[in-house]
Amino acid sequence: MQVEGKVAVVTGAGGGIGAAIAGSLVAAGAKVLLADLDGDAVHRVASELDPTGKGSALGVRADVADNGEIRDLLDRAERELGPVALYFANAGITGAPGLDADESVWDRAFDVNIRAHVRAAQLLVPRWLDRGEGYFVSTASAAGLLTQIGSATYSVTKHAAVGFAEWLSVTYGDKGIRVSCLCPMGVETALLREGERSGTGLGDMATRAVTSAGKVLEPSEVAEVVLAAIAEEHFLILPHPEVLDMYRYKGADYDRWIAGMRRFQAKLADG
Template sequence: MSTVRGAGVVVTGAGGGIGAALARRFAAEGARVVVNDLNAEKARTVAAEIGARAVPGDASLIVAEAREALGGTVDIYCANAGVGAPGDALSEDDVWSAAWDVNVMAHVRAVRALLPDWLERGSGRFVSTVSAAGLLTMIGAAPYSVTKHGALAYAEWLSLTYRHRGLAVHAICPQGVRTDMLTASGSAGDLVLAATAIEPEAVADALFAAMAEDRFLVLPHPEVAGYHQARAADPDRWLATMNRVQQTWEGATR
């Protein structure tokens, strides 16, 4: 893609899974890529594989170093790092705080560092890896579902506020993807996500299709659009259906 070749791209959480797939795809399309991950060894392994630069560390704090590694300009920032955060209404504050910090506030901090330059140049691209849980919800994962709703709301706000000033925003909302996070979701993931899980590379394909079409919502599982429409059209029916899924899960885990 002409908009990607030569672009400076940062992908957080790129030591594996969706992030690694995004980094590989951007590099294959001719972008100059910075691979970020909290696990330094994983970040360096992926970077070495694709001829990129590794900038390990907390995704909230690496924008300045990543910009320097790219020669002063970040054109595309993929806020992909996230935590699964299973839990319920009784989860402790530290669980909620960790999910909020990584799944929402890391995006806010990155944009705070990037936005002035993007607005001055009149161009920039922010990619948020949200999850279908941000459009719908996920059983057994209250902190994850709530914070992913927050990530989606933030991406929507950025798009409606700055698109006329050159900022393109994309929200990636897959269901199950064959990554460590899916494995960690346990029996809830097995029930709801495993049967239709896709490879991380399919998520990268969906993002590139959305970028080509200048489309905000990225749905690697197209059926999520129908679920989202059903939820909006009849919330009570949708909630009743999801409650039956919840009851099935509870019965299976007793």
Template structure:
């Protein structure tokens, strides 16, 4: 896809990967519709990009709200980036924990797709970006909700690509490990040992990348029409090992978890 002069909508654009995606798409010539529940962070992103010459519309938007997502795509968009995400409660969590993480990490993607896919089918073009995680290809130690919803986000992205690829709709799924964001910092700084376990499992598995590195690779994938973005290339080998021998992979993950616990 030629990104220049396209309209790109991004959820969770007030910080982290969302802000970096806004910067990268703007650098590629896109006009932006940015949403977040963090009004201060969203304004900072929008103001900086506008000062650099980008065309930006910023909207208070909760990814768990159908009305808010509808407002972001009230005018036709060419690319929708489902980036907003949350971490879950440690362990199995409770009913409210599952409701929240499913709403943001999965149903927000479905919500957006139900709005934009019919538009794109009529136009014969469009591109959906799902910001998932390596946890959606492997798993996440310590946080069942995150592991499950990121697996589901990957599965939904695959389904979109298979189902609507012949209609001119592209799909890109982004699956990094550790990224230097406020989200990662928050769990690394947690006083909860179970939360710290999950954070350590991420940062000790590979390098912690900048959000801009992930964003630039994502924009390149949209431009090239590629599905899977693996900012940490070692994830490909980990996934291959998992598929080759699932029992051996699970045993290895159990050993890794024990090593983190000391």
């Protein structure tokens, strides 16, 4: 799919990967509705992308885990920008480290990291089937293919995000609906540093597990890879190519991979 002239919705666009993807889309000639729970941040990003107010970027404060707000978001995008052709389910949260997360923390992690994707697809897919095309891009994580040391909430919900994207592609890929799943490792965003700011050993370990596993990319680098993958309609988007080798290693010998992850965790615990 070529994005020029198309309308896209990007969630979690108040900063980080979402803001970078929105910027790349606008630069490529798309009209973009940016959504984020932080209204000030998303309006600021939209203003920077469309300083003259020509309608290439619109910032909206929204909780994209809420079904009603997702519906309002899509309706506004179609009313003010045109039919939505691409949806980037990018908003995400880490949850909490360890097993101490209570039910409300688990519920919020599921709501933001996976149910938001399901709810958006339930609203978009019927419209896209009528039009004969649409593109759904899920931001999961390398944690969704591998795991996340220190954070059960993040690992579990990101695995679910990968699973839903797979199902969506298998079910609707022959009906004009394209699906991609973005699975980066470390990206220099506020989300990456939440663990080390948590004040817990497991939280700090979660951050160090990512930053020590490979290069930490800038959001703009990830956005560049995302747009290239969309042009080729690749399902799995890996800004860190080494994740594919890790995934193959995991699948080749699960017990050996788990033993290796335990050793890695032990080294992190030892500082």
